[in-house]
Amino acid sequence: MRIVLACLATAAFATPAFAQDEPAAEQAAVAEEASARLTVAVGGAWIPDYEGSDDNRWTPIPAANGTVAGMSFTILGNRASLDVIPEVAGKDWNFQLGPVAVINLNRTNRDAIDDPRVAALGEIDTAVEVGGYIGIAKTGILHDYDTLSASLSYRHDVTKIHKSGIFTPSVNYTTPLSTKALVSVFASAEIVEDRYARTYFGVTPAGSVASGLPVFRPEGGQKDITVGGFVTHAITGDLTKGLALIVGGTYKKLVGDFADSPLVSIAGSRHQWTGGAGLALTF
Structure with a gap:
């Protein structure tokens, strides 16, 4: 679910650099308007009952994105992040750095798990994972307005539920x-x-x-590889203001000990498909 949420955020809150070729005064006006931009969104995702399940269910996804003192924040479902490095309008390269927090809801509700064998294992208390991320983005890869970005995040459980950490490298390409x-x-x-x-x-x-x-008794290591994509279409206004529809999905393949786990190999599937749709309103 965390990957679905992250990608919905990318699709919903990405702002293409349409102002790059405008005069400096117009760019400044656009930058000032962007600094005050707020996006709120609501949607739903079709996600596995638990990580590794072959049964899916719908779950709601509330979201918000905006800026505080030039810094961008995103709240999406069970995930929140803050980029403390302000993005500079008109620059080809932008750096990202900041904190990230995730509420891990995997197997926290036995009633949401259809498979009786996995449900019989009992519920796991909700874990709160806190850490940070660093990234870099380049605008103007194939044309003036597309962006290629790469990031690496690390989170660690601060609630002593699984008492461990998660590294997440990712690469994203966005184009209007x-x-x-x-x-x-x-x-x-x-x-x-x-x-x-x-x-x-x-x-x-x-x-x-x-x-x-x-x-x-599994050991740690690479848990999965995920690929996916989302489309955003403005219903009113354009991509920088108004109401937009977001639709997309992901495919995740569990690997190693995680694919060999009885929760996956016997009760579930190593192939994890998710889908999502929502509406985003940008002010």
């Missing part, structure tokens, strides 16, 4: 097709530590008795 349409595609992966693997993908002897699944 017109003043009303924008496409974003991405690839990412998650690398997790041992305790994360055991908390969400392991089966203890007691869990095996309760669920009928075999005992399994």
Whole structure:
């Protein structure tokens, strides 16, 4: 779900650099307007019941994006981030740096899990993962208005639920097709530590008795690889102001011990498909 949310944010809140070829005074006006921009969005995502499940369900996704003292913030579902480096209008290169926090809701609600074997393993308390990210973006790859970005984030559980960390490298390409349409595609992966693997993908002897699944003790490492894309289309106004529709989806493949876990190989699937749609209003 975290990847779906991140990509919805990219599609909903990306602002193409349409002002780059305008006179300096007009660029300054656009920059001032962008600094006061606020986007609010609501949508839904078709996501697996748990990470590794072959059953999906709908979940709502509220979102908001704006600026504080020139710094951009994003709140999207269970994820929040802040870019403390202001983006400079008209510059080809932009750097990103700031904190990120995620509320991990994986397997926190037994009633939301259709498979009785996984439900029998019991609920896991909600984990709060806090960390930071660093990234770089280049505008003007194939034409004046597209952007290629790369980032790396690290989060660590501060609630002592899985007591471990998650690294997430990602690459994203965004291009406007017109003043009303924008496409974003991405690839990412998650690398997790041992305790994360055991908390969400392991089966203890007691869990095996309760669920009928075999005992399994995974180790950390690369958990998955994900690719996806989203399309944003302005319903009113253009991509910088008004109401827009966002539609897209992702494919994630679990790898290594995570794909071999009984929660995945027996009760679920290593192939994870998600979809999402929503409406975003930019002021």
